[in-house]
Structure formats: structure tokens, C-alpha cells
Amino acid sequence: GQNIDQPTEMTATEGAIVQINCTYQTSGFNGLFWYQQHAGEAPTFLSYNVLDGLEEKGRFSSFLSRSKGYSYLLLKELQMKDSASYLCAVSPRRNTPLVFGKGTRLSVIA
């Protein structure tokens, strides 16, 4: 089976750093994606990891450890507009659909 776990909700303060964890157990591994989804909108692509290590893109970074089946998304200098759901998704094999976690709802407070 395919299983992706991430916390349901998190709250963080504006200007702070927050780390959203994701663990996965899938039948194969061809990459891990993070998406951001604001309420009532479609998900938008944030990052992609296929090799172990950290990928940095502005205020957002994503880390992958394939041996541990673990990833995290790091958001720095939080802004109110970062309040959204963050979806972790794994590609088990090429040309097969992504498996999505249920998402982590992040609330950024002043």
C-alpha cells in the first residue's frame, strides 16, 4: 500500500520559521513534491526532491532522506500569506499518479 503522513494542523508566528514533516511508505520512489494550497484554490507546485539533501528556493527549503522515508518543508520569515495547506506527494514510479498526503493546514498569526 501507499501511505503518506503529515501533521493535520500547525500554527506559527509571523517572521518565525516552521518545519512541516512528511513520512512516506510507498511501493517505489521516483521523487517527492511539495504543494501549497490556499483555501478554495488549486494546489501550486513548491518543490521537488529526488536525491537526499536540501533544496533551497528563496524562503522555502525542502529536505529528503530516502533511507528514512522522510521529508520536511522549511518556511522561513513567515508571512501572513503563507497561511495555507501544504501537501506532500510521492511519485512511486514514472508515469503513475502521485500519492498525496492529506495536507498540513498552517496558520500564521501576528
Add this chain to the structure above:
Amino acid sequence: SQTIHQWPATLVQPVGSPLSLECTVEGTSNPNLYWYRQAAGRGLQLLFYSVGIGQISSEVPQNLSASRPQDRQFILSSKKLLLSDSGFYLCAWSAGQGSYGYTFGSGTRLTVV
């Protein structure tokens, strides 16, 4: 550049009525196409995906069906809607797999009353 169009944005339909949601992609050829549903406060549930014209894989056997009459057109249908069909329907495309991931359409909010 590639764009994906999905319509309508919102829909209110009575129980037992038919459904047709359409999705089209521009600026690419032979995309992989997907239909997802997201119930309120829930994760994304894969309904159908297609890797080519006339090739449809169903993940959830229910009263929904999908068709791909043209390379860049993907249609989600139902003959008779149920209350449980309410949700946020998302179409997405990808250029195979790899670092491209998915690009989602803007979604259709369906309420069955």
C-alpha cells in the same frame, strides 16, 4: 507556455441530475491527465487518470466516469449525482513523471442538493 482550463468554477446540481466537467490543456502534446476530488477538509482523492487518448484508468469505482476524446481534453461525467459527490474537483496535467510534477486547473466547486 502551457495552460490548463477547467470549467465551470462552481456548480449546484440536484440529486439524480447528470454531470459534465471539462478540462483542456494548451501548449503541450500527449499530456498525462488526472481528475481528483477533495472533500471539505480532506486530502486529494484520485478519481481517474489517462496517459493517452481513450486510455482511462479508474481508481475509485463509483457513479463517475471519465473520457478523453482528444489529446488535450479530459471530461468527468456522471449520469446521476449523489449527495456524496459534492466536493472540489481538480483536473491536472503532467509531462510524464520526473521533476515536472502536476499543474492543476482552477477547480470546480460542486454542490449536490
